[in-house]
Amino acid sequence: MEAPPDNDVLWARALHFQHHDGSPALQGVSLGVREGEILAVSGPRGSGKTTLLRCLSGLERPQDGEVWFNSVPVHTMGPLGRERLRRDRFGWIDPAPVLVPELNAWENAALPLMLRGSGRRRAKTAALEWLDRLDVGDKARRRPHELRQAERQRVCIARALAVGPAVLFADEPTAPLHRADRAHVLRTLTTAARSHGITVLLATHDAQTAALADRTVALLDGRRVRTVHLPPLAETTVATGTGGAGGTPGTEGRAACSLSA
Secondary structure, eight states, X not given: OOOOOTTEEEEEXXXXXXXXXXXXXXXXXXXXXXXXXXXXXXXXXXXXXXXXXXXHTTSSOOXXXXXXXXXXXXXXXXXXXXXXXXXXXXXXXXXXXXXXXTSOHHHHHHHHHHHTTOOHHHHHHHHHHHHHXXXXXXXXXXXXXXXXXXXXXXXXXXXXXXXXXXXXXEESTTTTSOHHHHHHHHHHHHHHHHHHTOEEEEEESOHHHHTTSSEEEEEEXXXXXXXXXXXXHHXXXXXXXXXXXXXXXXXXXXXEEEEOO
């Protein structure tokens, strides 16, 4: 078993995972994530983005392959070890807001801190700070059923950031938000990550969201793919005379995907 490079906070090699019905979700995915990096995992729905994040965070155990966090082998941990890792070092944002209905907004945002052992006052201060940053500070005492879905999602994002995680896993975090709200929330998330040195893995099928990341890894059918830039159509059609309408060769560049090694 080979330890990962020292500059990678997360490292995975040859991950394989199958759904309960036997269909493959990951087929040999490998990657490394540097400390403080914002990495976008892009691809269409069903490409394996969520499964990859779940395996890297310890929510799922891959059927084959290795996952390392700061040179600690996550793939050999038992359920309790992975649960402690998620509680103490990781943050998670789901595509749909999931909150405790009996707690108000600030209590929901502060809950992970209190589960870690932080005092109520300290946890409340951190929660209120992040709720303010995400423009829902005025909703701090409202219960989830009193909030709009977009407001509930902002509370979930505040909850994930309030604990100051080493790694934040964000699975389509702006999916419930209106397009006008997405840019502000994403700026808040990425600015907070950079200022606090948080490593972020951001799963998205949206090109504009992925563009905010330092680097993008693309998945297709559970495999990593890379974009291959093809020559402009003009270079390939002049010789054959198969141009566009009226015999004019096309001039737009093209791109295709191929499996990465």
